[in-house]
Amino acid sequence: MLESSHATYLKNLVGEGNFYDDPPHLSAYAYDATKERHLPDGVIFARDEHDVSQILAYCNTHKIIVVPRGAGSGFTGGALSVRGGLILSLERMDQILEIDEKNLIARVQPGVINKHFQEVVQKRGLFYPPDPASQDQSTLGGNVSENAGGMRAAKYGITKDYVMALRAVLPNGDIIRAGKKTIKDVAGFNVAGILIASEGCLAVITEMTLKLLAQPKLRQSAMGVFNSIKEAMEAVYKSMASGVTPVAMEFLDSLTIQAVEQRFNKGLPIEAGAILITQVDGSVPEQISWQLQEIEKHFKENGCVDFKIAQTLQEEESLWFSRRNASQSISIYGKKKLNEDVTVPRASLPALLEEVGRISAEYGFAIPCFGHTGDGNVHVNIMLEDPENQLEQGQRAMEAIFKAAIALEGTLSGEHGIGLSKAKFMPLAFNESEMALFRRIKQAFDPNNILNPFKMGL
Amino acid sequence: MLESSHATYLKNLVGEGNFYDDPPHLSAYAYDATKERHLPDGVIFARDEHDVSQILAYCNTHKIIVVPRGAGSGFTGGALSVRGGLILSLERMDQILEIDEKNLIARVQPGVINKHFQEVVQKRGLFYPPDPASQDQSTLGGNVSENAGGMRAAKYGITKDYVMALRAVLPNGDIIRAGKKTIKDVAGFNVAGILIASEGCLAVITEMTLKLLAQPKLRQSAMGVFNSIKEAMEAVYKSMASGVTPVAMEFLDSLTIQAVEQRFNKGLPIEAGAILITQVDGSVPEQISWQLQEIEKHFKENGCVDFKIAQTLQEEESLWFSRRNASQSISIYGKKKLNEDVTVPRASLPALLEEVGRISAEYGFAIPCFGHTGDGNVHVNIMLEDPENQLEQGQRAMEAIFKAAIALEGTLSGEHGIGLSKAKFMPLAFNESEMALFRRIKQAFDPNNILNPFKMGL
Numbered sequence: 001m002l003e004s005s006h007a008t009y010l011k012n013l014v015g016e017g018n019f020y021d022d023p024p025h026l027s028a029y030a031y032d033a034t035k036e037r038h039l040p041d042g043v044i045f046a047r048d049e050h051d052v053s054q055i056l057a058y059c060n061t062h063k064i065i066v067v068p069r070g071a072g073s074g075f076t077g078g079a080l081s082v083r084g085g086l087i088l089s090l091e092r093m094d095q096i097l098e099i100d101e102k103n104l105i106a107r108v109q110p111g112v113i114n115k116h117f118q119e120v121v122q123k124r125g126l127f128y129p130p131d132p133a134s135q136d137q138s139t140l141g142g143n144v145s146e147n148a149g150g151m152r153a154a155k156y157g158i159t160k161d162y163v164m165a166l167r168a169v170l171p172n173g174d175i176i177r178a179g180k181k182t183i184k185d186v187a188g189f190n191v192a193g194i195l196i197a198s199e200g201c202l203a204v205i206t207e208m209t210l211k212l213l214a215q216p217k218l219r220q221s222a223m224g225v226f227n228s229i230k231e232a233m234e235a236v237y238k239s240m241a242s243g244v245t246p247v248a249m250e251f252l253d254s255l256t257i258q259a260v261e262q263r264f265n266k267g268l269p270i271e272a273g274a275i276l277i278t279q280v281d282g283s284v285p286e287q288i289s290w291q292l293q294e295i296e297k298h299f300k301e302n303g304c305v306d307f308k309i310a311q312t313l314q315e316e317e318s319l320w321f322s323r324r325n326a327s328q329s330i331s332i333y334g335k336k337k338l339n340e341d342v343t344v345p346r347a348s349l350p351a352l353l354e355e356v357g358r359i360s361a362e363y364g365f366a367i368p369c370f371g372h373t374g375d376g377n378v379h380v381n382i383m384l385e386d387p388e389n390q391l392e393q394g395q396r397a398m399e400a401i402f403k404a405a406i407a408l409e410g411t412l413s414g415e416h417g418i419g420l421s422k423a424k425f426m427p428l429a430f431n432e433s434e435m436a437l438f439r440r441i442k443q444a445f446d447p448n449n450i451l452n453p454f455k456m457g458l
Numbered sequence: 459m460l461e462s463s464h465a466t467y468l469k470n471l472v473g474e475g476n477f478y479d480d481p482p483h484l485s486a487y488a489y490d491a492t493k494e495r496h497l498p499d500g501v502i503f504a505r506d507e508h509d510v511s512q513i514l515a516y517c518n519t520h521k522i523i524v525v526p527r528g529a530g531s532g533f534t535g536g537a538l539s540v541r542g543g544l545i546l547s548l549e550r551m552d553q554i555l556e557i558d559e560k561n562l563i564a565r566v567q568p569g570v571i572n573k574h575f576q577e578v579v580q581k582r583g584l585f586y587p588p589d590p591a592s593q594d595q596s597t598l599g600g601n602v603s604e605n606a607g608g609m610r611a612a613k614y615g616i617t618k619d620y621v622m623a624l625r626a627v628l629p630n631g632d633i634i635r636a637g638k639k640t641i642k643d644v645a646g647f648n649v650a651g652i653l654i655a656s657e658g659c660l661a662v663i664t665e666m667t668l669k670l671l672a673q674p675k676l677r678q679s680a681m682g683v684f685n686s687i688k689e690a691m692e693a694v695y696k697s698m699a700s701g702v703t704p705v706a707m708e709f710l711d712s713l714t715i716q717a718v719e720q721r722f723n724k725g726l727p728i729e730a731g732a733i734l735i736t737q738v739d740g741s742v743p744e745q746i747s748w749q750l751q752e753i754e755k756h757f758k759e760n761g762c763v764d765f766k767i768a769q770t771l772q773e774e775e776s777l778w779f780s781r782r783n784a785s786q787s788i789s790i791y792g793k794k795k796l797n798e799d800v801t802v803p804r805a806s807l808p809a810l811l812e813e814v815g816r817i818s819a820e821y822g823f824a825i826p827c828f829g830h831t832g833d834g835n836v837h838v839n840i841m842l843e844d845p846e847n848q849l850e851q852g853q854r855a856m857e858a859i860f861k862a863a864i865a866l867e868g869t870l871s872g873e874h875g876i877g878l879s880k881a882k883f884m885p886l887a888f889n890e891s892e893m894a895l896f897r898r899i900k901q902a903f904d905p906n907n908i909l910n911p912f913k914m915g916l
Binding site (some may be wrong): 125126176181183187188189190194217285341343345370413414438441456 | 696
């Protein structure tokens with residue numbers, strides 16, 4: 001419970017409809033996509049940057065924990081108030097402030113939904129590439145705080161590649177600007193760079209200047225069917241080392257193919273070891289066909305038994321249907337899934353998938369995999385049929401997979417962040433000097449440790 | 459002077475030929491491209507990461523200033539030991555450790571020369587885009603520490619876009635790793651992101667994992683002649699907003715054209731208000747011709763009176779000759795040049811150049827300009843005929859240009875960094891909260907302030 005003097009102050013600050021400490025509201029802000037529940041002591045909605053500054057200055061003085069929150073669609077508990085305090089919702093700061101077509105730049109508030117933003121810029125012939133799977137719900141502020149990825153990363157990179165400048169409020173209430181509306185800017189430390197992916201632990205982002213691209217004029221998709229996952233994984237990195245850069249290069253393993261087919265009956269090749277679905281884009285038709293020819297060549301040299309190019313928009317939709325419905329379909333294998341987004345250098349994908357197969361056999365869990373192989377990012381899903389009795393064993397299997405990824409020079413998280421869920425695995429990836437440096441950086445921004453504490457293993 | 463016990467310790471640490479405190483060596487390491495001179499107390503050459511760690515740990519204990527140095531080709535004094543201490547040269551850590559063609563990644567030591575690296579990867583059909591004008595001398599470690607740009611930034615971005623991971627030594631001697639060999643990595647704070655462009659003030663970089671691209675198969679260059687600089691600047695941003703992304707879009711103003719012509723007699727259009735030189739690349743001929751057609755269209759719609767496409771390699775060389783020789787040619791306008799790399803959003807280039815014209819008239823200095831207009835980065839050169847008597851006035855003119863750039867949402871530095879030369883201008887760009895945050899970040903990495911202190915206005 002917040003002391004009533006704090007509640008009164010905060011309610012007066014933001015107005016009646018923007019502060020709550022009644023049980024229904026606290027309950028509504030106790031969850032995120034992890035399905036863990038942690039009740040906060042209050043929920044406050046900032047209307048603008050000035051509100052954010054006043055709220056933080058007050059909470060810093062009174063040592064009240066503040067957990068910034070966008071849509072709460074994160075997979076690692078970053079927006080959960082694990083030890084009480086205030087949820088600071090940025091949902092109502094949801095304005096697209098400027099679309100500058102001359103410089104291909106947009107200025108937005110943190111509460112803008114990714115998908116909405118994509119649609120608005122698309123109407124002007126522009127393109128914002130980062131497309132996390134959560135794009136229908138997740139906010140751009142959340143995307144920046146977690147450095148969200150998506151399917152187009154192989155060609156277009158991830159959120160950090162589109163952040164030109166930020167405005168943010170430090171825990172003491174100070175408003176800072178970081179970065180510039182220019183491609184080149186080397187004045188001062190790269191504060192914008194460290195706020196990206198900082199999971200709301202260093203400052204509260206109040207405005208973002210994002211880079212846009214002109215919309216590519218043409219695109220086309222294709223699918224390759226492989227007898228074995230190993231061959232498919234080799235086809236991925238060999239295609240991409242050849243000089244083609246597809247927008248996306250996604251894969252489904254055999255368990256995932258079978259699950260989608262069982263659920264939707266789309267005529268997928270259920271005998272296949274894996275399928276790869278790819279998309280290329282460009283400005284002239286010859287560029288499209290050159291890329292598809294190169295990919296077909298490398299696929300076939302690496303065991304692709306069927307290669308199909310989508311000739312119509314409908315065929316394209318149908319190719320992508322299986323990938324988009326992979327995540328929900330695999331629920332046939334168990335009541336609970338432990339899903340993680342391990343990422344390795346592309347050429348290590350064959351070894352990673354081999355290791356996952358070994359761990360699946362050792363622990364006796366089905367582990368369907370799919371994901372963004374174009375950038376080495378695999379969604380690994382450990383399926384538990386009896387979650388109550390298998391959870392601990394499942395987590396041990398996941399730890400074995402993390403260890404395998406790190407041994408292959410990969411990372412604990414390609415997209416989801418660390419938050420609470422992966423905090424305990426941080427020592428697998430970082431040594432004591434590195435963890436100590438993280439703590440000193442946290443302290444440089446947040447000496448009272450009020451902003452989203454107890455996250456990232458800090 | 460270093461105390462003799464320190465000199466003895468350090469000499470024993472790295473061996474006879476890797477430590478010097480005799481006047482000729484101190485003299486040789488007292489300069490950089492600023493032509494300022496600051497004598498250090500000693501010069502030490504690290505042979506490996508272990509040396510760097512031992513040197514820093516010792517100097518941290520004894521509070522000895524350490525200034526890391528690559529080739530000393532910087533324009534802002536970042537490698538100068540402004541108040542004595544030790545120059546830590548990374549020149550001898552110059553190995554290319556790995557070129558991983560499967561993942562399109564290279565691992566290098568900091569002392570590798572940019573141009574050498576470019577040539578080595580080119581022989582394997584690979585491509586490292588960042589090409590600062592200093593590429594023949596400057597080291598990759600220096601490039602990362604300054605976040606070097608170059609001509610290809612319009613399409614390919616700058617050094618930070620190619621740094622995947624770093625190894626570095628903290629001032630206390632701790633060795634840390636930051637970043638990963640993966641496109642996606644969101645585990646822990648983005649320490650690599652803040653080390654880039656930190657001008658050797660936070661840690662000493664000992665190894666870099668850099669992203670490579672496949673070499674583009676085709677490229678072609680073109681030149682457009684304009685009657686006025688304003689029309690040329692409008693042609694730049696309108697071309698680039700149309701969806702074409704040229705590799706480079708460089709400009710020369712009329713003073714620069716006349717200087718190059720006077721010096722080299724190449725038949726340049728000396729009546730022109732400006733010329734733009736551009737290059738496009740791609741995989742298929744149709745992609746090249748589409749881009750050149752688009753650029754020609756936008757150039758001609760914006761006052762281009764002559765558009766010429768290079769048809770042979772020789773013609774291409776000849777187009778680029780004037781741009782490459784711009785910097786040395788403008789010396790006809792004065793004995794000393796104050797050259798700065800102000801950068802604004804592209805659509806503000808017409809306004810910036812207009813303002814430079816006004817300042818030139820007001821202060822009575824010739825101010826030839828050229829540079830990377832594709833990314834809004836203009837090299838502004840205030841030419842002093844009588845440096846001794848005009849320096850102060852020249853610096854005031856430069857300050858007026860900085861203020862104009864910042865008023866146009868630009869930056870103090872697009873490429874050169876802050877170092878010593880621009881330190882006094884930091885308050886033009888950053889408020890007290892932002893400067894205080896920079897100082898706290900510096901302290902988080904370097905609590906004893908031994909690493910390249912007194913730089914960046916900190």
